[in-house]
Amino acid sequence: MIEIQNVSKSYGKKQPLNRVSLTIPEGEVFGLLGPNGAGKSTLLSILATISVQDQGTAQIGGLDSKKQKKQVRRKIGYVPQDVALWEQNTVKENMTIFGRLSKSKATKDELKKLCSDVKLEDQWNEKVSSLSGGMKRKLNIAAALIHDPDILLMDEPTVGIDLQSKLEINQLVKRLAQDGKTIVYTTHDLNEIVTLFDRIGVLKNGAFSFVGTASEAEERYSSDKGSDWVYAMLQ
Numbered sequence: 001m002i003e004i005q006n007v008s009k010s011y012g013k014k015q016p017l018n019r020v021s022l023t024i025p026e027g028e029v030f031g032l033l034g035p036n037g038a039g040k041s042t043l044l045s046i047l048a049t050i051s052v053q054d055q056g057t058a059q060i061g062g063l064d065s066k067k068q069k070k071q072v073r074r075k076i077g078y079v080p081q082d083v084a085l086w087e088q089n090t091v092k093e094n095m096t097i098f099g100r101l102s103k104s105k106a107t108k109d110e111l112k113k114l115c116s117d118v119k120l121e122d123q124w125n126e127k128v129s130s131l132s133g134g135m136k137r138k139l140n141i142a143a144a145l146i147h148d149p150d151i152l153l154m155d156e157p158t159v160g161i162d163l164q165s166k167l168e169i170n171q172l173v174k175r176l177a178q179d180g181k182t183i184v185y186t187t188h189d190l191n192e193i194v195t196l197f198d199r200i201g202v203l204k205n206g207a208f209s210f211v212g213t214a215s216e217a218e219e220r221y222s223s224d225k226g227s228d229w230v231y232a233m234l235q
C-alpha cells in the first residue's frame with residue numbers, strides 16, 4: 001500500500017505538487033496521468049526516494065520515504081524515464097551488476113529467468129549497445145525486478161518503442177499485478193489509459209483533478225455529443 005498525504009514540492013517558482021494526497025492499495029495497477037510538466041515524474045521520484053518532498057508524507061508499505069529510505073528501496077523497483085544501462089556490457093553482465101548493486105542473492109538462472117520474462121532470453125550474451133530501444137527498456141524493467149520488490153514504479157516505460165515490446169511490457173505488468181505487486185505507471189498512451197489500469201489519477205495544476213476507474217472517468221467526461229472523454233479528462 002502507498003499512502004501519500006499532503007505532499008508538496010517546488011522548484012523555485014514552479015510548484016508541480018501542491019498538497020497532493022493519494023492512497024494506492026496493494027496489488028493495484030495505478031495509471032498516473034497528466035499533461036507534460038504536471039509533476040508525474042516528480043511524484044514517482046519522491047516515492048522512489050530519489051527526490052524529497054518539501055512538505056507532507058509518503059508511506060510505502062508502512063515505511064516513510066523520507067526517514068526510512070533504505071528500507072523503502074528494498075520494497076520498490078524503479079524504472080526511470082531514461083534508460084540507465086551499461087552499454088558496453090552484455091545483458092548478462094548488466095543483470096549481474098544490478099544484482100550486486102541491489103545486494104540480491106539472485107542466481108544466474110534467476111537473472112536469466114527475469115530476462116526471459118521480458119522476452120530477452122535470446123539476447124543474454126549480447127552487448128546492450130546492440131539492442132533496440134524496446135529491448136533496452138525491457139532490460140531496465142528486468143533489472144528493477146531483481147530484488148523482487150513489492151512495488152514497481154514505472155516512468156513512461158513504453159514511450160517511443162516498438163509496438164511488440166510495448167505489448168510485452170503491458171502483459172508483464174498485468175502478470176506482475178496478478179502476482180500481487182503494486183504498480184504505479186505513468187503514460188501518455190491512449191490505449192494504456194483505457195485498458196491497462198485498475199484506476200487512473202490525473203495530476204493537473206499541482207493536484208489530482210480525477211482519481212477513479214477508466215469507466216468512471218468516461219462517465220464523468222463524456223459529453224452528449226460523444227466527444228473524446230480522455231481528451232476532456234486531460235484538459
Ligand SMILES: Nc1ncnc2c1ncn2[C@@H]1O[C@H](COP(=O)(O)OP(=O)(O)OP(=O)(O)O)[C@@H](O)[C@H]1O
Binds near residue numbers: 039040
Ligand atoms: N530538477 C528540477 N529542477 C527544476 N525544475 C524541475 C526539476 N524537475 C522537474 N522540474 C519541473 O517541475 C515540473 C514537473 O516536472 P515533471 O518532470 O515531474 O513532470 P511530468 O508530469 O513528469 O512531465 P512529462 O509528462 O513531460 O514527463 C516541470 O515544470 C519541470 O520543468
